[in-house]
Amino acid sequence: MSNDKLPSRKDNFAEWYNQLVIKAELADYAPVRGCMVVRPYGWALWENIKEALDLRFKDSGHVNAAFPLFIPMSFMEKEKEHVQGFSPELAVVTHGGGQKLEEPLIVRPTSETVIGHMYSKWINSYRDLPVLINQWGSVVRWEMRTKLFLRTTEFYWQEGHTAHATHEEAQEETLRMLDVYEDFAITEAAVPVLKGRKSDSEKFAGALRSYTIEAMMGDKKALQSGTSHNLGQNFAQAFDIMYLDKNNERQYCWTTSWGLSTRFIGAIIMTHGDDQGLILPPRLAPYQVVIVPIYRNDEEKSVVSPVVDQIKRQLKDASIRVKVDDREEVTPGFKFNDWEMRGVPLRIEVGPKDVSKNSVAFARRDMPGKTGKSFVSQENLIVRVNSSLEEIQKTLLKKATSFRDQNIYEMTQSDNLNEVSLESWAFGWWCGREECETNIKSETKATNRCIPLNQSGQRGECFFCGKPATEKSYFARAY
Amino acid sequence: MSNDKLPSRKDNFAEWYNQLVIKAELADYAPVRGCMVVRPYGWALWENIKEALDLRFKDSGHVNAAFPLFIPMSFMEKEKEHVQGFSPELAVVTHGGGQKLEEPLIVRPTSETVIGHMYSKWINSYRDLPVLINQWGSVVRWEMRTKLFLRTTEFYWQEGHTAHATHEEAQEETLRMLDVYEDFAITEAAVPVLKGRKSDSEKFAGALRSYTIEAMMGDKKALQSGTSHNLGQNFAQAFDIMYLDKNNERQYCWTTSWGLSTRFIGAIIMTHGDDQGLILPPRLAPYQVVIVPIYRNDEEKSVVSPVVDQIKRQLKDASIRVKVDDREEVTPGFKFNDWEMRGVPLRIEVGPKDVSKNSVAFARRDMPGKTGKSFVSQENLIVRVNSSLEEIQKTLLKKATSFRDQNIYEMTQSDNLNEVSLESWAFGWWCGREECETNIKSETKATNRCIPLNQSGQRGECFFCGKPATEKSYFARAY
Numbered sequence: 001m002s003n004d005k006l007p008s009r010k011d012n013f014a015e016w017y018n019q020l021v022i023k024a025e026l027a028d029y030a031p032v033r034g035c036m037v038v039r040p041y042g043w044a045l046w047e048n049i050k051e052a053l054d055l056r057f058k059d060s061g062h063v064n065a066a067f068p069l070f071i072p073m074s075f076m077e078k079e080k081e082h083v084q085g086f087s088p089e090l091a092v093v094t095h096g097g098g099q100k101l102e103e104p105l106i107v108r109p110t111s112e113t114v115i116g117h118m119y120s121k122w123i124n125s126y127r128d129l130p131v132l133i134n135q136w137g138s139v140v141r142w143e144m145r146t147k148l149f150l151r152t153t154e155f156y157w158q159e160g161h162t163a164h165a166t167h168e169e170a171q172e173e174t175l176r177m178l179d180v181y182e183d184f185a186i187t188e189a190a191v192p193v194l195k196g197r198k199s200d201s202e203k204f205a206g207a208l209r210s211y212t213i214e215a216m217m218g219d220k221k222a223l224q225s226g227t228s229h230n231l232g233q234n235f236a237q238a239f240d241i242m243y244l245d246k247n248n249e250r251q252y253c254w255t256t257s258w259g260l261s262t263r264f265i266g267a268i269i270m271t272h273g274d275d276q277g278l279i280l281p282p283r284l285a286p287y288q289v290v291i292v293p294i295y296r297n298d299e300e301k302s303v304v305s306p307v308v309d310q311i312k313r314q315l316k317d318a319s320i321r322v323k324v325d326d327r328e329e330v331t332p333g334f335k336f337n338d339w340e341m342r343g344v345p346l347r348i349e350v351g352p353k354d355v356s357k358n359s360v361a362f363a364r365r366d367m368p369g370k371t372g373k374s375f376v377s378q379e380n381l382i383v384r385v386n387s388s389l390e391e392i393q394k395t396l397l398k399k400a401t402s403f404r405d406q407n408i409y410e411m412t413q414s415d416n417l418n419e420v421s422l423e424s425w426a427f428g429w430w431c432g433r434e435e436c437e438t439n440i441k442s443e444t445k446a447t448n449r450c451i452p453l454n455q456s457g458q459r460g461e462c463f464f465c466g467k468p469a470t471e472k473s474y475f476a477r478a479y
Numbered sequence: 480m481s482n483d484k485l486p487s488r489k490d491n492f493a494e495w496y497n498q499l500v501i502k503a504e505l506a507d508y509a510p511v512r513g514c515m516v517v518r519p520y521g522w523a524l525w526e527n528i529k530e531a532l533d534l535r536f537k538d539s540g541h542v543n544a545a546f547p548l549f550i551p552m553s554f555m556e557k558e559k560e561h562v563q564g565f566s567p568e569l570a571v572v573t574h575g576g577g578q579k580l581e582e583p584l585i586v587r588p589t590s591e592t593v594i595g596h597m598y599s600k601w602i603n604s605y606r607d608l609p610v611l612i613n614q615w616g617s618v619v620r621w622e623m624r625t626k627l628f629l630r631t632t633e634f635y636w637q638e639g640h641t642a643h644a645t646h647e648e649a650q651e652e653t654l655r656m657l658d659v660y661e662d663f664a665i666t667e668a669a670v671p672v673l674k675g676r677k678s679d680s681e682k683f684a685g686a687l688r689s690y691t692i693e694a695m696m697g698d699k700k701a702l703q704s705g706t707s708h709n710l711g712q713n714f715a716q717a718f719d720i721m722y723l724d725k726n727n728e729r730q731y732c733w734t735t736s737w738g739l740s741t742r743f744i745g746a747i748i749m750t751h752g753d754d755q756g757l758i759l760p761p762r763l764a765p766y767q768v769v770i771v772p773i774y775r776n777d778e779e780k781s782v783v784s785p786v787v788d789q790i791k792r793q794l795k796d797a798s799i800r801v802k803v804d805d806r807e808e809v810t811p812g813f814k815f816n817d818w819e820m821r822g823v824p825l826r827i828e829v830g831p832k833d834v835s836k837n838s839v840a841f842a843r844r845d846m847p848g849k850t851g852k853s854f855v856s857q858e859n860l861i862v863r864v865n866s867s868l869e870e871i872q873k874t875l876l877k878k879a880t881s882f883r884d885q886n887i888y889e890m891t892q893s894d895n896l897n898e899v900s901l902e903s904w905a906f907g908w909w910c911g912r913e914e915c916e917t918n919i920k921s922e923t924k925a926t927n928r929c930i931p932l933n934q935s936g937q938r939g940e941c942f943f944c945g946k947p948a949t950e951k952s953y954f955a956r957a958y
Contacts, residue, residue: 030547031554031596032584040542040612047543063519064526068509069548069586069617069633070570075510088577091549093586095571096632097621105511107548107572107586117510127808133519138548138616142576153575154548329606 003337008275013219017270021148024278024342026265034146034153038262041342042149044286046156046262050136052188052284053158053260056180062132062160067114069137070105075113078238082112085205089141091153107140112206112231112257115161116239123253125244126165130173134160149266150223150479157261163241163253167232170254174230175453177258178211181226189264190281190397191215191271192404193225194474196450201434204257208232214449214474216404217270220424222449222476225267228258266479271400272366278343279365281396282389287323289315289385290344292335294351303352311348311360311381318382320389340365345392346385366392366399408474411463417475421446425476429460429469436465440475449474482816487754492698496749500627503757503821505744513625513632517741520821521628523765525635525741529615531667531763532637532739535659541611541639546593548616549584554592557717561591564684568620570632586619591685591710591736594640595718602732604723605644609652613639628745629702629958636740642720642732646711649733653709654932656737657690660705668743669760669876670694670750671883672704673953675929680913683736687711693928693953695883696749699903701928701957704746707737745958750879751845757822758844760875761868766802768794768864769823771814773830786834790827790860797861799868819844824871825864845871845878887953890942896954900925904955908939908948915944919954928953 006023007015021027026042029035038046054064070093076083086109093105108114119131138156146152160177164170178195185193193213203210207229215225235241236252245251272279282288293308295301308324315322323344325335332349339347349361358379364372376384409420411428420426421444430436430448441447451473462469485502486494500506505521508514517525533543549572555562565588572584587593598610617635625631639656643649657674664672672692682689686708694704714720715731724730751758761767772787774780787803794801802823804814811828818826828840839860843851855863888899890907899905900923909915909927920926930952941948 028597028600030549031551031593032547032549035547035549037547037597038545040544043544044542046545063523065519065522066517066525066617066635068511068514068516069619070509070511070514072510090574090576091572091584092574093570094573095569097569097623098567105570114510118507118516121507138545140548144576156545 003334006275006277006341009218009273016273016275018148020269020273020277020341026269027148029148032153034143036148036152036154038156041286042265045265045268045280045284048284048286049188049264050158053180053184054136056184057134057158057160060176060180062134065133065135066137067111067118067135069108071108071111071114073104073106075117076106078113079206079235081234082206086110086141089143091140091142109139109141110257110259111135111139111159112161112235112255113239116235116241116255119161119163119253119255120240120242123163123241123243126246129163129165129243129253130169131163132160132173133162134158149262149269155261155263157259159257159259162256163236164255165243165245165251165253167254170232170256171230174209174211174228174256174258177256178213178228181213181228181258181260184260185213185215185225185264185267186397188281188283189268189271190393190400191225191267192397192401194450194452196452196474198227198450199432199437199448199473201437202448204229206231206234208234212450215267215271216407216425216476217267217479218273219270220407220476222425222474222478223263223267223270224449224478225264226258226260229256231255231257272396273343274368276337276368277341279396280343280345282345282393285321285343285345287321287344288389289320289322289346289348290339291322291324291348291350292332292339293324293326294332294349300352303355304350307355307378308350311350311378314381315385318386320382320385336363340368346388362388364388364392366395413461413463413466415463417446417464418444421475421477425449425474426463427474428463428472430471430473430475431462431465431467431469432471432473433465433467436462436467440464445477446475447478449476449478482813485754485756485820488697488752495752495754497627499748499752499756499820505748506627508627511632513622515627515631515633517635520765521744524744524747524759524763527763527765528667528743529637532659532663533615535663536613536637536639539655539659541613544612544614545616546590546597546614548587550587550590550593552583552585554596555585557592558685558713560713561685565589565620568622570619570621588618588620589736589738590614590618590638591640591714592718595714595720595734598640598642598732598734599719599721602642602720602722605725608642608644608722608732609648610642611639611652612641613637628741628748634740634742636738638736638738641735642715643734644722644724644730644732646733649711649735650709653688653690653707653735653737656735657692657707660692660707660737660739664692664694664704664743664746665876667760667762668747668750669872669879670704670746671876671880673929673931675931675953677706677929678911678916678927678952680916681927683708685710685713687713691929694746694750695886695904695955696746696958697752698749699886699955701904701953701955702742702746702749703928703957704743705737705739708735710734710736751875752822753847755816755847756820758875759822759824761824761872764800764822764824766800766823767868768799768801768825768827769818770801770803770827770829771811771818772803772805773811773828779831782831782834783829786857787829790829790839790857793860794864797865799861799864815842819847825867841867843867843871845874892940892942892945894942896925896943897923900954900956904928904953905942906953907942907951909950909952909954910941910944910946910948911950911952912944912946915941915946919943924956925954926957928955928957
């Protein structure tokens with residue numbers, strides 16, 4: 001821990017991010033190029049994300065399982081688009097137990113192929129459908145330019161893989177899980193994502209259609225934060241995932257896959273953080289409350305400590321995640337900075353005066369300085385803490401939503417995307433042609449982020465090339 | 480699912496196990512040699528094991544984190560015994576992103592080396608100690624002869640890694656975690672393990688001292704079910720894990736590691752199972768209760784279904800893990816066999832007569848046939864279910880403990896270990912010499928399982944070689 005200042009977000013957003021991740025002890029660089037270590041504070045955040053998602057998965061009928069880390073190279077080659085998309089990123093095991101392997105194994109970059117293989121064994125009849133399985137684990141994609149949480153060679157995620165009897169059911173599942181991601185992002189992380197369909201060039205290698213939730217970071221760049229894919233019958237055909245229907249005829253299944261990764265921690269950091277450091281949404285924060293005892297000598301300490309202990313117990317009993325910072329070797333001021341940097345939503349200070357007045361000081365992380373400070377009675381403390389945490393959660397969402405909405409620019413044909421995309425997201429009529437998309441990317445570095453599901457049904461002219469357009473779409477520079 | 484009978488445990492224990500794991504849908508063979516797929520039912524069991532352990536780890540001050548899957552080959556070579564122990568089992572990544580790697584990476588077989596490297600970065604002062612970190616994940620050890628859960632190339636586990644200022648603290652931690660494993664095994668899994676020290680030849684590669692919990696399986700073979708290692712300063716010296724003490728002098732840390740894996744699922748299966756299939760301890764069972772509605776026609780169904788729904792709701796509200804088997808295509812008898820095979824502790828049957836009498840039928844999995852069957856009132860059903868589950872949990876532990884105790888044979892010098900070890904575990908004075916241990920193994924296939932921590936302080940003569948002995952010890956054939 002240190003109290004060194006971070007670079008300001010305005011001066012150097014990238015460096016602000018890199019230093020913050022290290023200083024807040026969220027993650028560290030592993031000795032293997034491109035890999036990360038998720039430190040206990042970062043992992044506790046991920047565990048809270050996992051719990052919030054897992055509950056939603058189970059509520060919607062999904063179960064967890066574990067599939068192997070290694071995939072035979074030949075499996076990757078069974079789905080043509082899939083292998084094209086992933087082969088530049090593969091890590092290959094060539095030796096095992098001191099012997100050269102007959103067939104090289106790849107370390108899974110995603111598990112459609114091996115799970116498809118197992119589904120072809122397990123699924124026989126329409127009665128076995130739907131199969132709704134999720135896996136928590138890590139995957140490996142060889143990355144040249146890495147950034148902690150956002151892009152690392154190994155990353156942690158969940159991948160859902162489902163099989164259905166009809167295209168309609170697979171499509172429903174795909175959109176259901178997109179909604180689950182949207183609800184999680186907004187409700188738990190206070191990250192106001194926009195959801196939609198990916199353009200053809202941005203879709204998952206092997207998918208029929210891909211859907212995404214997209215978040216706007218503090219530097220106005222976009223971050224793809226979770227994806228859900230309707231895989232059609234592509235993997236079912238490649239891996240013979242078939243079922244006997246009610247008429248005793250063999251049919252190919254329709255499959256989906258959907259994933260959300262530790263990348264989402266990057267979304268939280270860059271959505272809410274400020275120049276002092278992290279600001280964590282209370283519903284996901286490893287510590288929702290930090291208590292800092294204030295005293296100048298042993299006598300004051302003996303007055304303050306029992307009250308601190310008692311408050312801590314009260315909060316714990318109410319299932320509020322609380323940390324008491326009782327370090328002796330640093331000052332309260334150092335502790336304030338430290339926990340502000342680490343983004344704890346609410347700080348409670350307890351000094352001798354507070355004890356005598358039966359009060360404590362609250363300091364809200366989302367409102368720096370005096371504005372966020374208040375003195376509250378120790379009576380009904382749990383109610384006060386809970387309502388503060390809820391208030392902070394709401395404020396974070398409101399602030400991020402208003403920032404997002406202020407930075408979406410409705411395009412007309414006379415606007416220059418190159419200028420717009422430096423300062424905001426562009427939203428407007430788009431022709432949907434791959435050629436136009438390629439031109440946009442090479443001229444402006446902006447990419448299609450998503451095409452919203454609900455369109456007006458009207459028509460317009462592409463803001464970039466002027467050709468006819470039936471849908472409006474978001475474009476932005478992205479991570 | 481199928482209703483085919485398993486081989487009997489007496490006729491062919493190995494085949495009983497192999498078929499049961501597949502038929503109960505706990506796990507399946509992966510397309511990569513030696514790897515397994517843990518299916519949803521098996522994974523739900525592992526999730527309950529994880530939760531029970533994780534709670535104990537956190538209660539004793541540990542936090543979770545995630546370290547990388549890949550370890551540079553050179554790291555393994557820094558601790559001499561460690562690399563000797565693990566090098567025959569390594570999986571090696573030689574290519575990444577289409578390029579040959581400058582230095583091959585190994586897929587972690589265990590993480591002492593890479594975690595040691597990170598600890599050397601993170602630990603500076605005595606104030607940073609102890610570091611108490613655990614990781615949930617999978618590791619890879621190339622195995623020639625594999626068996627689902629017991630020995631697979633990839634397996635799932637937790638590995639705790641701690642660093643301390645003194646040898647004494649490291650030793651305390653090592654034994655604390657051994658106690659945690661013992662308590663978990665007995666309290667949650669009803670597996671009456673025996674704990675003790677490993678002999679030198681059986682200790683972890685790189686450890687000062689290894690400790691183990693050992694369980695007796697239904698075929699009287701031993702299964703090592705969890706281990707805890709005092710690593711001394713071996714890894715601290717190899718990876719420069721050092722701290723400044725209060726006198727501002729640099730000292731090497733003392734480290735420990737401890738792990739428990741999906742192997743423990745094998746222990747549960749082989750401790751409690753019978754010829755009908757699994758018997759799961761209620762505290763860990765994915766479903767504690769299965770409800771089977773009984774009806775012969777739509778009219779009876781319309782009477783039974785609302786009661787089943789209501790009972791299910793009641794149980795769910797009381798946090799009892801419940802499954803209603805409402806399949807139409809199979810008979811109640813088929814369902815009984817199916818859920819007996821899958822080891823659900825308590826079955827509740829609801830038929831039209833039960834509805835009219837305001838009762839239900841209970842069938843205990845641990846007491847097959849009429850003995851375990853009773854008709855109970857629907858009044859206070861939760862109390863009755865909970866007390867049945869507790870009773871089953873107790874009975875399982877009692878039965879397994881008595882089986883274990885009946886099959887431990889107190890050795891004298893005139894006994895022939897070769898005969899004893901075919902029928903039971905041997906317990907007796909042992910000289911502790913490596914030569915004697917090697918002779919025992921080659922002549923009888925029995926290995927030293929553990930040396931209990933509490934010894935009488937008396938002396939005797941080794942039951943095998945007759946040389947002086949200060950400790951009694953367990954020997955058995957083992958998985």
